[in-house]
Amino acid sequence: MHKVxxxxxxxxxxxxxxxxxxxxxxxxxxxxxxxxDAAVLKYGKKNYILFTTDMLVENVHxxxxxFTPEQIGMKAIExxxxxxxxxxxxxxxxxxxxxxxxxxxVGFIDRLYSGINKKxxxxxxxxxxxxxxxxxxxxxxVAMIGFAEKKxxxxxxxxxxxxxxFCSGDAGKSSAGLKLLKQNTGGKxxxxxxxxxxxxxxxxxxxxxxxxxxxDVSDGxxxxxxxxxxxxxxxxxxxxxxxxxxxxxxxxSKKIKKNPIGFALYGGEDFELxxxxxxxxxxxxxKHGVKAIGEIVDKKYGIKLAKDSKKYNLKNGxxxxxxx
Amino acid sequence: MHKVxxxxxxxxxxxxxxxxxxxxxxxxxxxxxxxxDAAVLKYGKKNYILFTTDMLVENVHxxxxxFTPEQIGMKAIExxxxxxxxxxxxxxxxxxxxxxxxxxxVGFIDRLYSGINKKxxxxxxxxxxxxxxxxxxxxxxVAMIGFAEKKxxxxxxxxxxxxxxFCSGDAGKSSAGLKLLKQNTGGKxxxxxxxxxxxxxxxxxxxxxxxxxxxDVSDGxxxxxxxxxxxxxxxxxxxxxxxxxxxxxxxxSKKIKKNPIGFALYGGEDFELxxxxxxxxxxxxxKHGVKAIGEIVDKKYGIKLAKDSKKYNLKNGxxxxxxx
Numbered sequence: 001m002h003k004v005x006x007x008x009x010x011x012x013x014x015x016x017x018x019x020x021x022x023x024x025x026x027x028x029x030x031x032x033x034x035x036x037d038a039a040v041l042k043y044g045k046k047n048y049i050l051f052t053t054d055m056l057v058e059n060v061h062x063x064x065x066x067f068t069p070e071q072i073g074m075k076a077i078e079x080x081x082x083x084x085x086x087x088x089x090x091x092x093x094x095x096x097x098x099x100x101x102x103x104x105x106v107g108f109i110d111r112l113y114s115g116i117n118k119k120x121x122x123x124x125x126x127x128x129x130x131x132x133x134x135x136x137x138x139x140x141x142v143a144m145i146g147f148a149e150k151k152x153x154x155x156x157x158x159x160x161x162x163x164x165x166f167c168s169g170d171a172g173k174s175s176a177g178l179k180l181l182k183q184n185t186g187g188k189x190x191x192x193x194x195x196x197x198x199x200x201x202x203x204x205x206x207x208x209x210x211x212x213x214x215x216d217v218s219d220g221x222x223x224x225x226x227x228x229x230x231x232x233x234x235x236x237x238x239x240x241x242x243x244x245x246x247x248x249x250x251x252x253s254k255k256i257k258k259n260p261i262g263f264a265l266y267g268g269e270d271f272e273l274x275x276x277x278x279x280x281x282x283x284x285x286x287k288h289g290v291k292a293i294g295e296i297v298d299k300k301y302g303i304k305l306a307k308d309s310k311k312y313n314l315k316n317g318x319x320x321x322x323x324x
Numbered sequence: 325m326h327k328v329x330x331x332x333x334x335x336x337x338x339x340x341x342x343x344x345x346x347x348x349x350x351x352x353x354x355x356x357x358x359x360x361d362a363a364v365l366k367y368g369k370k371n372y373i374l375f376t377t378d379m380l381v382e383n384v385h386x387x388x389x390x391f392t393p394e395q396i397g398m399k400a401i402e403x404x405x406x407x408x409x410x411x412x413x414x415x416x417x418x419x420x421x422x423x424x425x426x427x428x429x430v431g432f433i434d435r436l437y438s439g440i441n442k443k444x445x446x447x448x449x450x451x452x453x454x455x456x457x458x459x460x461x462x463x464x465x466v467a468m469i470g471f472a473e474k475k476x477x478x479x480x481x482x483x484x485x486x487x488x489x490f491c492s493g494d495a496g497k498s499s500a501g502l503k504l505l506k507q508n509t510g511g512k513x514x515x516x517x518x519x520x521x522x523x524x525x526x527x528x529x530x531x532x533x534x535x536x537x538x539x540d541v542s543d544g545x546x547x548x549x550x551x552x553x554x555x556x557x558x559x560x561x562x563x564x565x566x567x568x569x570x571x572x573x574x575x576x577s578k579k580i581k582k583n584p585i586g587f588a589l590y591g592g593e594d595f596e597l598x599x600x601x602x603x604x605x606x607x608x609x610x611k612h613g614v615k616a617i618g619e620i621v622d623k624k625y626g627i628k629l630a631k632d633s634k635k636y637n638l639k640n641g642x643x644x645x646x647x648x
Contacts, residue, residue: 043373
């Protein structure tokens with residue numbers, strides 16, 4: 001009998017759609033479930049609960065060849081903070097689940113927790129529990145609760161035709177760093193891969209200014225724009241030359257003969273923010289160093305990338321299995 | 325240089341104490357953190373948020389030789405429900421993180437989700453997101469949010485000297501079943517291992533009657549009583565002959581020449597409840613089929629097991645790495 005594999009149903013996105021179609025919310029209190037950076041749950045008059053989780057798996061999301069234990073701990077927290085940030089919220093509480101090889105050194109665990117604690121302190125997140133179990137490969141799974149005032153909640157589905165599309169900062173830096181590491185080449189991008197930093201403070205400012213939709217860059221700018229367009233039922237045009245890319249990323253890309261725009265569009269885990277806002281917010285937003293990279297258009301125009309006065313269809317982002 | 329291993333620092337419990345000592349809560353809203361079945365977070369006037377997570381790792385917590393995909397999904401939900409139940413609360417929302425081999429059949433994922441959905445439906449839990457990533461071995465990590473009315477919250481630390489200690493139902497059935505499976509022997513205990521059921525409804529009734537402390541049986545009755553005593557700063561005496569053990573467990577234990585009390589005391593994952601209550605609640609509690617198995621005493625008397633008119637020190641439960 002032919003066995004159906006994940007690639008046969010459209011890869012990760014197909015799988016997520018399949019799972020989504022099988023799941024039923026049993027509570028009227030689910031404002032947003034599968035299909036955003038964090039789940040949004042009604043609770044109380046003023047605030048929503050935000051609820052998210054992310055898992056780091058050895059040799060899938062990190063290699064011990066490159067990452068110190070501290071960096072694994074730091075990234076495990078940052079990626080969840082980035083999800084809460086992308087909703088316009090504030091992270092508050094986290095649970096840490098670790099699966100570790102039986103003969104691991106306690107020093108490794110201490111250092112991993114140093115990384116977790118460093119970031120918990122920075123963001124004032126309370127680690128309130130978790131569990132530890134065995135596994136051949138190291139797994140760090142963090143679940144996080146945050147809150148967003150109802151007026152500041154920012155979903156993926158609020159983009160409006162005519163909105164400008166913004167990117168919060170340099171894109172592609174993390175994936176350029178990963179490529180350097182794999183090619184055994186030095187460069188400033190490497191630290192961006194090993195120690196990515198979420199944009200929580202900026203996200204809060206953006207939410208207060210009033211933006212229409214937001215997502216964090218987990219899988220490359222292209223993928224995130226596709227998510228916003230899908231959830232908001234709109235199209236988009238992105239200007240390749242407007243995408244912010246740092247000098248370091250350009251220098252590092254040259255070393256390994258890669259196009260930095262490729263990293264920005266299809267690389268992942270920059271933890272920058274992609275968001276859309278009405279044009280009349282432009283002046284306020286520009287003060288925060290964000291860059292307009294495109295515009296939301298009617299769905300019928302599709303999702304296009306403009307480069308050298310040509311228009312291309314925006315391909316998918318990096319297609320490993322991912323968040324849903 | 326000598327590397328320090330987990331066994332060198334007192335095993336799992338030593339590791340959990342070590343982690344606990346390194347972690348600082350950054351919020352006054354943490355009512356209970358590490359050291360209970362679920363974290364308890366202040367929010368609103370009437371209720372607390374309960375927050376818990378549990379991970380199932382292939383070949384550590386389940387083997388595909390024994391478990392169907394549905395059963396893995398069911399257990400992943402049940403074990404978190406059991407944690408929420410042990411706090412006196414109600415589960416509401418869950419995130420599911422899966423790590424799966426790259427070439428896994430989609431049918432396997434469908435069946436795993438059937439198990440998740442079956443239990444979500446039973447308990448009216450909304451699955452509100454999660455993520456999927458790669459791993460050689462299957463990992464299912466569930467994070468769950470529940471609520472407990474302040475008046476019903478039941479912690480591990482409320483046991484009082486003179487309290488009776490109760491067990492909600494038959495203990496040892498799950499670990500007897502696992503032993504049968506490993507010895508390739510049939511018996512009714514096997515289903516208890518593959519499809520454990522939490523005692524949510526009973527836990528809610530107990531919380532409403534008014535009990536002083538509660539924990540679910542994840543690692544055997546002995547281990548759970550030690551947890552209650554440690555958190556409540558008391559001692560205990562348990563009467564071995566009072567511990568409820570089903571006929572099936574006794575029959576199955578005989579087949580494999582094991583003492584069923586061993587399974588009850590030191591086996592795990594029955595998802596029964598151990599709780600303590602004032603003697604004056606005895607009449608009300610008995611209506612619900614729970615059994616008094618011992619008494620809380622002053623800390624100076626330690627934690628003892630009485631059997632055949634002798635008293636023994638109660639050994640630790642099954643010492644795999646575990647929840648903290």
